[in-house]
Amino acid sequence: MKKELVELKINGRTHELAIEPSALLLDVLRQDLGLTGSKRGCDESSCGACTVLVDGVAMMSCTLLAASCQEQEITTVEGVSQHGSLAAIQKAYGDWGGAQCGFCTPGFIMTVKSLMAENPDPSEAEVRAALSSNLCRCTGYSQMYAAIKSAIAAERNAMVEAK
Amino acid sequence: MNHERIVGTAVPRKEGREKVTGKAVYVDDMVLPGMLYGATVRSQIPRGRIKKITFETSVAWSEFVIVSAKDIPGKNCIALIGDDQPCLASDSINHPEEPVLLLAHPDRHALRKAVDAVSIEYNPLPAIFTMEESERGSEIVWGTDNVFKTYLIQKGNVDDVWSRADYIIEGEYSTGAQEQLYIENNGMVAAYDAKQGITVWGSLQCPYYVHKALMALCDLPAEKVRVVQMETGGAFGGKEDYPSMIAGHAALLAMKSGKPVKIVYDRAEDMAATTKRHPSRTRHRTALSRDGKILGGEIEFTIDGGAYATLSSVVLSRGAIHAGGPYYWPSVRIRAKAVATNAPPHGAFRGFGGPQSIFAMERHMDRIAQVVGLSPVEIRRRNFLQPGQTTTTEQVVRELIDLGKLLDRAISVSEYQTKKQEFAIENGTGATKKGIGIAAFLHGAGFTGSGERYLSSVVGVEGCADGGVRILVSSTEFGQGTKTVLCQIAAEALGLRYEDVTIAQPDTTEVPNSGPTVASRTVMVVGKLVESAARGIHQTLKLSGMLGDSYSAEEFRAACQAYVAGHGQLRSWAQYDPPPDVFWDDEKYRGEAYAAYSWAVYIAEVSVDLTTYSVSVNDFVALQEVGRVLHPVLAIGQIVGGVAQGIGFALFEKVIWQQGRMQNNQMTNYIMPTSSDLPPIRVFFEELGNVHGAFGAKGIGELPMDGPAPAIVNAIEDALGVRFDSIPLMPEDIYDAITARSLRGEDEVASVIR
Ligand code: FES
Ligand code: FES
Numbered sequence: 001m002k003k004e005l006v007e008l009k010i011n012g013r014t015h016e017l018a019i020e021p022s023a024l025l026l027d028v029l030r031q032d033l034g035l036t037g038s039k040r041g042c043d044e045s046s047c048g049a050c051t052v053l054v055d056g057v058a059m060m061s062c063t064l065l066a067a068s069c070q071e072q073e074i075t076t077v078e079g080v081s082q083h084g085s086l087a088a089i090q091k092a093y094g095d096w097g098g099a100q101c102g103f104c105t106p107g108f109i110m111t112v113k114s115l116m117a118e119n120p121d122p123s124e125a126e127v128r129a130a131l132s133s134n135l136c137r138c139t140g141y142s143q144m145y146a147a148i149k150s151a152i153a154a155e156r157n158a159m160v161e162a163k
Numbered sequence: 164m165n166h167e168r169i170v171g172t173a174v175p176r177k178e179g180r181e182k183v184t185g186k187a188v189y190v191d192d193m194v195l196p197g198m199l200y201g202a203t204v205r206s207q208i209p210r211g212r213i214k215k216i217t218f219e220t221s222v223a224w225s226e227f228v229i230v231s232a233k234d235i236p237g238k239n240c241i242a243l244i245g246d247d248q249p250c251l252a253s254d255s256i257n258h259p260e261e262p263v264l265l266l267a268h269p270d271r272h273a274l275r276k277a278v279d280a281v282s283i284e285y286n287p288l289p290a291i292f293t294m295e296e297s298e299r300g301s302e303i304v305w306g307t308d309n310v311f312k313t314y315l316i317q318k319g320n321v322d323d324v325w326s327r328a329d330y331i332i333e334g335e336y337s338t339g340a341q342e343q344l345y346i347e348n349n350g351m352v353a354a355y356d357a358k359q360g361i362t363v364w365g366s367l368q369c370p371y372y373v374h375k376a377l378m379a380l381c382d383l384p385a386e387k388v389r390v391v392q393m394e395t396g397g398a399f400g401g402k403e404d405y406p407s408m409i410a411g412h413a414a415l416l417a418m419k420s421g422k423p424v425k426i427v428y429d430r431a432e433d434m435a436a437t438t439k440r441h442p443s444r445t446r447h448r449t450a451l452s453r454d455g456k457i458l459g460g461e462i463e464f465t466i467d468g469g470a471y472a473t474l475s476s477v478v479l480s481r482g483a484i485h486a487g488g489p490y491y492w493p494s495v496r497i498r499a500k501a502v503a504t505n506a507p508p509h510g511a512f513r514g515f516g517g518p519q520s521i522f523a524m525e526r527h528m529d530r531i532a533q534v535v536g537l538s539p540v541e542i543r544r545r546n547f548l549q550p551g552q553t554t555t556t557e558q559v560v561r562e563l564i565d566l567g568k569l570l571d572r573a574i575s576v577s578e579y580q581t582k583k584q585e586f587a588i589e590n591g592t593g594a595t596k597k598g599i600g601i602a603a604f605l606h607g608a609g610f611t612g613s614g615e616r617y618l619s620s621v622v623g624v625e626g627c628a629d630g631g632v633r634i635l636v637s638s639t640e641f642g643q644g645t646k647t648v649l650c651q652i653a654a655e656a657l658g659l660r661y662e663d664v665t666i667a668q669p670d671t672t673e674v675p676n677s678g679p680t681v682a683s684r685t686v687m688v689v690g691k692l693v694e695s696a697a698r699g700i701h702q703t704l705k706l707s708g709m710l711g712d713s714y715s716a717e718e719f720r721a722a723c724q725a726y727v728a729g730h731g732q733l734r735s736w737a738q739y740d741p742p743p744d745v746f747w748d749d750e751k752y753r754g755e756a757y758a759a760y761s762w763a764v765y766i767a768e769v770s771v772d773l774t775t776y777s778v779s780v781n782d783f784v785a786l787q788e789v790g791r792v793l794h795p796v797l798a799i800g801q802i803v804g805g806v807a808q809g810i811g812f813a814l815f816e817k818v819i820w821q822q823g824r825m826q827n828n829q830m831t832n833y834i835m836p837t838s839s840d841l842p843p844i845r846v847f848f849e850e851l852g853n854v855h856g857a858f859g860a861k862g863i864g865e866l867p868m869d870g871p872a873p874a875i876v877n878a879i880e881d882a883l884g885v886r887f888d889s890i891p892l893m894p895e896d897i898y899d900a901i902t903a904r905s906l907r908g909e910d911e912v913a914s915v916i917r
Contacts, residue, residue, distance in 0.1 A: 022330035031532040036192035037185020039396070041346045046830035049346055090183040094175060097800040101348040101642030102182030102398025103189065133837040135830065137344050137397050138642045140807030141838040143800055 006067050010035070013077025025061035025069055026050045037077035037106045041135070048134030051107035052076045058114040058133070075104035080113065086159070089113060092151035097143035105138040112148055121152065122143060168602025170655045170858045171794040177331040177646040178394065187394040190350040190366045195198035195423035198352070199228065202274040204264040204281045205436065206256040209290035209375060209505040209823040210304060214261065227277060228420040230265040235415060237382030241407050242375050247305075248508065250380055250411045256285065256472035257304065259435035259824040260507045267424050285403040291504035292823055294444055294467050295423060297502040304470070305503030311468045312476035312501045314483050315803045316752045317620050318555055319494025321450075324459035327451035336447075336523035337889045338872070339439035340467075340818040341811070342825075343512050344835050345641075347396020349405060349437055350427030353413035354442055360387025361414045367406035368394045370637045370669045373407060376407035380649035381414055391622075392669040395641035399505075399808070400511030402641065403681055403755040404473055405437045415897045419799070424527040434828035438510025439818065441478055441501075445486065445523030451677065451696065455535040456825075457546050462486045464520050469508035470823075474881050476840070478509075480611050482516025484756045485869075488524035489566055489605040505917040506823040511681060513555035513808065514868035525602040525873030526888055529880065540579070543603050556756045562851060564762050566603060569786060569849060573601070573764040576847060577784040582768060583881075588881065597781075598882025602874035603764045607757025608862025612747040612789040615758070619739050621675040622695040623917055624653060626733035628722030632657060634666040634693055634699065635734075636677040638685045638793035642804075643864055644797035645685050651793055652690050652857045656697040659716050675736070683862025685757065689855035692737040696807040699735030742855070752790040761862055763787035765870035768842075769878040776901070778814055778879060780842045787866060788849040791859030797906040798863055802846045804820045809833045813872035 003018040010033065017032055029035040029052070043048035043062050050062040053075040080087045089112050092098065099105040108131065115122060115130040122130065127148055131141060181187035198888055218224055232239050232253035239253065241245040266277050296302070297309045304312065325331060351365035360383050367373055372391040377388045384566050390410070395402065411427055416424040428436070449460035464486050468475035484501035532542035546565035547572045547603055553559050574580065586597040609615050623635035626857040640646045648663040657664075667673050677689050700723075704710040709722040726733045747754035768782040785802050792798045815834045827833045853861045874888050880886055885900050 030192075035185075036188075039347070040191065041348070044430075044829065044831065045888070047346055047430075076278040078260050081184055086180070086183065094179040094183045095796075097174075099176070099182045100644070100800055100804065101345070101347070101395065101397040102178070102821065103345070105182050106185045128838045132840075135346060135835060135837060137346055137399070137621065137808070137835065138804045139800055140803035140805075140836075140841060140844055142841075142844055143796070144804050144838075158790050 004067065006070055008066065008069060008074060009072065011076060019021035019066055020080055021067055023066045025050040025052070025064040025066040026067040029061060031060065035076050035078050036118040039103055039106060041103065048111065049104050049107040051134060053110055056114060056117055058111045058161055074084065080109060088154040089116070091143070092147040096150060097139065100138035104134060107134050108136065108144065109115035157159045167655060167858065168659050169651045170793050173794060174647060174651060174661045176644065177650055178640065189347055189396055189636065190352060190364060190393045191427045192863070193352050193364060193393065193425070197350065198423040198463055199267040199269055199416070199420060200271040200274055200422045200427055201265055201267045201413055202278050203262045203412060204266065204278050204338035206252060206259055206263055208285050209259045209286055211285040211287035212472065213252065213256065214286050216286040217282045219282065221428065221571055222277050222280045226268060228267040228416055230415045230419050233865065233902060234661065235380060236418070236420055238379045240379065241411060242379040243372065243404055243407065243473060244476060245472045248473060253390060258507045258875060259822060260506050262412065265412050268617065269301065274786055282614070292504050292820065294465055294502050294504070297504050304505055304517060304677045309471045309503045310500060311503060312479055314480060314499040314752050316483060316495070316497040316555055318492060318557055319460060320829040321459040321494040321496045323741035324450040324494055328458055329453040330451040330534055331448065332451065332531050333448045334527045334530050335444065335888060336526050337444045337535050338442065338519045338522050339891050340442045340509065342434055342818060343399040343401030345397025345399060345401055345581060348428045348430060348433040349402065349409055350425070351406065351409045351413040352423060352425045353410065354423040355414065355417040355421070360389070361392065361417065362389040363410045363414060363639050364391045364393050365406055366402055367392055368402045368639050368641060368681060369829060370639065370671050371676045372679060373410045374671050377410060377414055380411045381418065388671070390671045393638045398641040399513045400515065400681065401438060403511040404677065405510065411853065415565050415828065423789065430830060431828045432681045434833065435734060435825045437506055439837060440512035441468065441475065441509040441516065441519065442517035443482065445520055447523060447527045448589060449527065449531060449533060451535060451773070455537045455542050455545050457490060457492055462495065462497045464497065464499040466501050466516065467504050467506070467509060469504060469506045471508045473508040474510050474846060476518040477611070482520040484518040484556060484611065484791050485609065486520035486524060488521060489526070489548050489603050489762060490554055491548050491552045497555060504823065506820065513805065514865045517865065517869050518809070518812065518872065520676040521869045522873045522890065525604065525705070529877045534558060539601050540570065540574060543601065554756065555831060556753050558755045562759065564851065566762060569764045569788060570603065573784055573786040573845070574764050575667060576786070576845065577766040577768070577782065579766060586792045586882070594884040595770050596768045596773065597768070598880065599762065599766065599768045599877040600874045600877025600881055601766050602870040602877065604869045605760045606683065606862065606866040606869055608687045608759050608761060609757055609758055610682055612754070613749055615688060615739055616661065616741045618678040619737060620678040620689060620692060621738045622677045622692040622696050623675055623734055623736050624700055626700050626727060628725040628727045630662045630726065631722040632659060632697070634664065634672045636689055636693065637669050637671070637674045638677050639669050639680040639687050641813060642743055643801060644794060645680065647797065648686055648793050649690060649693050652693050653697040655858065656694045657701055657719065658714070662721070663716060684862045686860045687856035687862050688739065689859060691855065694857045696735045699737065700733060703733060703735060705870060759790070759853045759861045761789045761866045762785060763866055765874045767874035767878045768874060771879060771880060771882050776897040780810055783842045783844045784843060784847070786847040787848070788851050789863045789866065790853035790856055791850055792838060792848050793858060793860050798848070799846045801863050803844045805812045806844045806871050807841055809868050809871025810841060810875065813875045813890050814892060815840070
């Protein structure tokens with residue numbers, strides 16, 4: 001198939017790439033750009049391991065055409081930590097047992113990031129509903145709820161301190 | 164040295180930072196220069212012989228590397244316990260996912276079309292798909308009688324008890340196949356060069372299983388086979404034996420092409436072709452006294468092993484030993500049998516036979532309670548094993564376990580009695596029926612019987628040039644926290660900081676064979692060896708006069724640096740040494756089956772919606788005694804994760820079979836619990852300690868898989884008054900049973916009452 005030139009904005013950087021029009025975003029991230037943090041668990045939008053943010057919205061990159069994301073801001077797990085220091089949600093997932101084998105973790109972190117942006121104070125029911133798009137076979141999810149709670153508290157404290 | 168500052172605390176996971184930043188490297192994240200992608204052409208029929216293979220001309224075959232059984236340099240088998248499973252079928256086909264040919268190509272996307280363009284003609288043979296068909300023996304598909312293995316466990320004389328019994332209670336229980344469904348599919352990368360031999364990197368649990376299999380398959384000496392574990396995205400037993408197959412395939416393609424080859428399964432292939440939990444059937448016939456005491460019983464435990472022997476004999480063994488549950492049997496006869504069918508081989512999955520036979524025992528216990536007229540609580544209390552009594556294999560319970568106390572605590576934290584009363588009233592009206600159910604159980608830690616003696620595991624601890632300490636083990640991390648806990652143990656044993664200890668990536672050229680990472684053995688068995696190897700480092704430093712009995716972390720570091728500077732290397736090894744008083748008879752299956760058991764009482768609360776027939780688990784209490792909890796966050800994580808899988812086993816996860824092939828091999832039609840499906844899972848620990856494990860730890864990983872299914876089904880019976888003896892229990896099964904009952908217009912009467 002003929003390749004086309006596209007421009008993708010990923011984690012704040014613009015990449016110009018020659019890709020096939022049918023190329024999926026997950027393949028482009030992992031193969032063309034070496035951003036292997038986004039994982040492949042199924043290929044059919046059912047596990048959420050490939051979740052990235054597209055203009056802040058959590059999307060499954062395994063079924064998303066890369067070419068359709070031009071002009072949009074793509075964030076992957078590699079873009080979550082800033083200058084080498086962990087984002088609150090990353091630290092909390094580490095501390096509270098949110099990650100066991102870690103394979104689902106990048107996807108969950110992206111889903112939680114979008115939840116926290118949309119709803120700064122989610123109830124446990126809202127957290128459960130938000131996470132239900134992603135599958136984790138290791139944790140049974142409960143330690144993730146604790147992690148999310150603590151990340152929200154940490155961000156709130158940081159904001160208070162900044163003021 | 165300070166006393167236990169690290170063990171028992173929630174130190175950060177060793178590989179945690181890599182995991183939360185996406186930097187952890189899993190096998191599919193690896194790229195080697197010139198690497199090809201590999202794919203597998205599989206059989207399409209459950210049984211038969213290959214007549215002819217045709218390569219359709221629509222594909223440019225010259226671009227592909229093609230491997231068949233003829234290309235195997237060594238023995239065409241996946242060496243494990245027996246050698247019956249071929250790496251590539253050359254003639255006979257025994258299940259519908261049997262690998263026949265391997266293809267490799269530089270473009271991953273070109274492979275799918277090529278796989279489809281290979282057509283295989285067969286002379287089909289009749290196939291069998293159920294345990295019953297296999298037992299009937301009308302078609303012999305394995306050996307001379309379709310039987311992989313049998314065990315007979317006998318205690319006392321059970322034939323004597325029937326005449327003395329006030330009640331004889333029978334039941335038959337069954338469990339279905341269950342897919343491990345780790346989120347990372349199986350995968351391997353292999354590279355070959357004539358001088359160094361073969362190297363594989365992969366997602367796997369047992370580096371030395373793969374090592375052994377590759378030596379036989381590639382006809383290479385030990386030093387020319389190197390196996391490296393990559394970060395592994397979940398395993399649960401599902402990466403115990405099948406990785407040897409994939410490693411073999413990648414290795415054959417790499418040897419033939421001279422290029423590195425990566426094989427990573429997609430979800431559909433992983434679910435259909437790799438192992439699952441053995442389906443099982445258990446029959447109980449139990450003699451009881453009027454006051455509800457077990458006098459004796461017969462238990463028949465049968466599992467479906469699929470087409471090849473693989474791990475079935477050991478799964479069967481664990482299932483048989485756990486079949487009597489945590490109860491005292493004055494006499495018992497347990498007959499266990501693993502039979503062949505024409506499905507892909509079933510394999511290891513967390514619990515390893517235990518969840519199957521314990522489901523039966525704990526359902527049967529509730530049945531016994533009803534017949535005898537006691538509560539589920541009381542019937543268990545009266546029959547619990549007590550210290551000093553013997554198990555079904557006549558192992559004396561030396562641990563000071565008080566199961567009655569465990570039960571009391573579980574009842575109180577779950578508010579069992581209050582809820583029982585409330586539900587009895589509430590269930591009178593409305594379309595939602597609530598129930599509460601109990602399961603009590605045990606799980607043996609480590610290999611069964613003489614297993615640990617045969618394994619004879621070795622671990623190493625190294626004092627490094629920079630003064631740090633590094634652990635050398637083949638035990639793998641796949642989420643449970645192996646790396647973290649073993650580092651805690653070494654740091655504790657040496658009085659160092661957790662940060663001073665690291666652990667080597669499992670690589671067979673670097674680490675000794677500390678046995679497979681299975682059977683809840685890592686913390687108890689390997690951990691104990693790490694503790695003693697670590698102490699060996701201190702011993703060496705002390706004998707060399709470089710360190711005293713008490714020291715600071717800095718003094719240790721300096722001594723270690725000085726020793727390595729002077730001697731080149733500082734290493735200490737420890738090898739498993741069986742306790743002298745342990746007796747196990749492999750023939751009679753009698754004696755000390757496990758060095759230690761973990762014990763538990765789980766309580767599930769459910770509601771059943773009579774308009775949709777769906778079950779929700781509303782509350783779950785998991786109380787266990789696992790010895791010393793070395794890391795509270797990881798331990799809770801193990802329990803909650805195991806309970807979630809157990810809930811899936813009971814209510815969600817149904818493999819639909821057709822002609823030996825899984826039909827619903829996608830995450831959209833094989834359903835595992837999501838965050839919206841699970842109740843709060845409340846975890847409680849009792850800590851008794853254990854002389855066999857590092858700092859008193861026992862096994863923890865598998866235990867939580869055993870209890871949820873029976874506790875839930877017991878709760879469903881409590882809610883509906885209808886008996887269910889088979890899992891997975893789907894809404895349609897509940898619908899059928901309720902309609903059948905209302906058609907009959909009566910409640911079922913317990914089977915045999917004398
Ligand atoms: S890989 Fe995209 S949802 Fe599973
Ligand atoms: S941590 Fe393993 S799948 Fe979520």
